[in-house]
Amino acid sequence: MSSPKILSVDDSRMIHTLINKGFASYDVEMFFASNGVEGLEAAARVKPDVILLDVTMPVMDGVECLGKLKADPSLKDIPVIMLTAEAGKENVLKIAKMGVRDYIVKPFTEANVIDRVSRLVDLKHKGPTASAQSANPQAAGKKVKSVTEAIKILVVEEFPAIIESIKKAVSNRGWEVIGCASPAEAAAHVASTLAPENTPDIILVSLAFPNNAALTFYGTIRSNPTLRGVPVMGLCVKTATFEQNSAKDTGFVGSITKPLDLKELPDRLVRAMDLDNTPLYYRMDEDVQVVTIPEDLSEIGSLDLVRYSRSRLSGLVNSGHNKLIMDLTGVKKFEVPLLRAIACILVEAAALDITWRIVGSDDDIFPLPALMASNQKIAAFKDIKNPFEGSKTLDVFPNHDAAKKAF
């Protein structure tokens, strides 16, 4: 099946850049147009699976463009998501009547856009799964590995301190990090370890090696059938934009910038490898599904947890169960990624008629409904329902047994 095509119509290069960055790790084809006229032309030519359409643009604005899209029999069925800073009731009603599928209010987060698009098209990460599908049809649709399995990371980096930092960042996941000081050393290493059980699951290469050595190394990796599906990421300083762009054009799935964000790094690797991260958080306790979410959940971790939770929760109901315990033991501080994950999982659970209970310390959890309500106003929560709406108090159970008795 071909990659989903996404057309972004916006007069702002900044918006194009942000959307392109947001979808960089997904197996999608991106197309861009800078006004309604160009958007119509691109839609007719590309036949995208979804259109992201700005409202205020020169030449032809988004509302007129939407009208013309809906009047064209060959384009009218393409779902359109409006991106607009003008979210007044009148404006929203006007575009809703014209058949817009959804709208995103500016300012928006990467998570907002990916979440909305993922409701309309099947988003798959770039990397081993996507490549494996073409190389090995039997593997199509199957995940290669889960986040709790043994993962091998090959790091090709001149500075040992960076390799040590990466080892430290993934140490609590039990992943193995193999360091090589140069692309030549790494090429020799991979040539000597081609048994499937020794193949790295992801390769990180410094983009600072002279003479485009990282890109040459990438070519070596891709010419090897065993390593063809292994995702490769760059390592560089933030300002090395030329190197990042060259790497991306070559086929790298993304770049990790230095100084490394050690908290976020494991989640970025999980995403690049397209691993299901729910085993980190979900487990069954008899007939009850338990989800334990840590206080320091990162932005990317939150986004992926929410995405994978949908299938996890529907799988729970399919298997004849309908009870969920959200374990927030030890959580004292509620940052936005954690709040968003809690809201999305509980709302999804409620939609599937799953009954949920919360476990934790009453003293720490009691502000949760108020925090959820106050955060509804910020962009990261736009269009995410408050699972505690209408309830003045929240029942918090000290342990799983107490929560189970309350079902």
Add this chain to the structure above:
Amino acid sequence: MSHSNTPSSELILDTINLYVPEVVQTMVGIAATPNAGNAHAPQLSILSGVTGSIGLSGKVNGMVYTAFTEKLAKIVAEKLLGGSASDQDVADVVAELTNMVTGNLKSRLCDLGFNCALSIPSVMRGDDITVSAKNASMSVSNTYGIEGCSDVLTVQVFAALEQ
């Protein structure tokens, strides 16, 4: 703060104090803290750096200016785009952030029954640019402290209700 159903200087000041921090926090990932602000600012305002401007026309007419110092505009653009930003990138980011603030102000005004249209954003560069609106009955100004930067972001709004 509660307001009547007619747009006032105070409502405009409250609205920009709500949306400027939200836009900067969401898009750039840094905090913008409003200062006291002036709901009755002088009709002549002097702006410097990279200034985005958008016009409102309809039941409310006016202009919204967001003035970033050159240094602040560069910091914001590079943080937002995740790499070095050319002058064109900086101008584009300032225009889009101005659009987001003004679009949300417009939504607030529209919800009160004062519908208006927005112009396409434009960006000017230079120091000591004097802006004024002789017929504006409302002139609102505020500065915003930006986390990790000594420079401030200045927002100036001129508005008049349609007679």
